[in-house]
Amino acid sequence: MGEISSASTRRDDPGVPDADLARAQHGDDAAFTRLVSPLRGELRAHCYRMLGSVHDAEDAVQEALVRAWRGLAGFEGRSSLRTWLYTVATRVCLDLVEARGRRAMPVDLGPSSEHAVLDQAPRTDVAWLGPYPDAALPHADPAGPAARYEQREAVELAFVAACQHLPGNQRAALLLFDVLGFSAAEIAAMMATSTTSVNSALARARRVLASRLPARSQQQTLRTLGDPAARRLAADFAGALERGDAAALIALLTEDVTWSMPPLPHWYRGIAAVSDFAIQVPITRCPSWRHKLTTANGQPAVAFYLAADPALPHGAWSIAVLDLREDLIAGITSFLDPDLFGRFGLPTTIG
Known part of the structure; x- marks a missing residue:
């Protein structure tokens, strides 16, 4: 792995011990772990942005650290260790992008459906974009001022x-x-x-x-709306589904709302189409819902659990990430993948 000759002082490695670097270059695995552990979170977020999948991002970080470990003896310090690791991670991601192509959302596959499409088959031939748990985001802002x-x-x-x-x-x-x-x-x-x-x-x-x-990011909207109001919107959305209250659900939506459910290919745009889907599928065909509020991709989200009867344990079903506009829901992306729950630190069943 080549060196980077110009390193910004903004991104110099804070507190990287010279002794640990020397030990790691001489094969000390524990010293290498101490060096890279503070950077894993931001590297994983970078790889997720590149690859659109938390699973792929974790694989990419692991592969990048393996490559870095193997090449560390040749690291001469002409750049910061952080910059060098970003170099390795970016090149790993570029290899994966070339090999696997891009990840998609239902909107990429075709036009929206005007009415509810029942009994859809999941598209297993599509590499779907996935959500990212907020708990995995780095706590400190690693970006430069520019x-x-x-x-x-x-x-x-x-x-x-x-x-x-x-x-x-x-x-x-x-x-x-x-x-x-x-x-x-x-x-x-x-x-x-x-x-x-x-x-x-x-x-x-x-x-x-x-x-x-969109002209306005979700972070801008959330700052205006405030966290309590955003959580209340998510809770009201989940509560309406649990009660089967179509009128309450529809009242929370913008006129141009969208609803998609990867890995199902069909998606809906506009209050009429989304209402038809909501009434015919989650409200009519899904007997009993439970939920936990969470966050994903810096946005409010709801983890939904489903059961055939209210008295039975409810199993993990989907994580719905909400796009908000002013005080309404403008977009719902329901990721139908129970395996995501573990990555979000959520139980797979609730009462």
């Missing part, structure tokens, strides 16, 4: 989904520059290209994102 996006803005579903429409080099350039605040020269060294190529990739990536992102 970054265009806040760290939580850059894990919002709309942002990560938009990034999936970028080629790997554009995706990496945009995330490293606009999210993490690396310079064009640093990114050029990371990606073994020229500064001119980085600037060109940035310009193209920004045009794509401008055409796909």
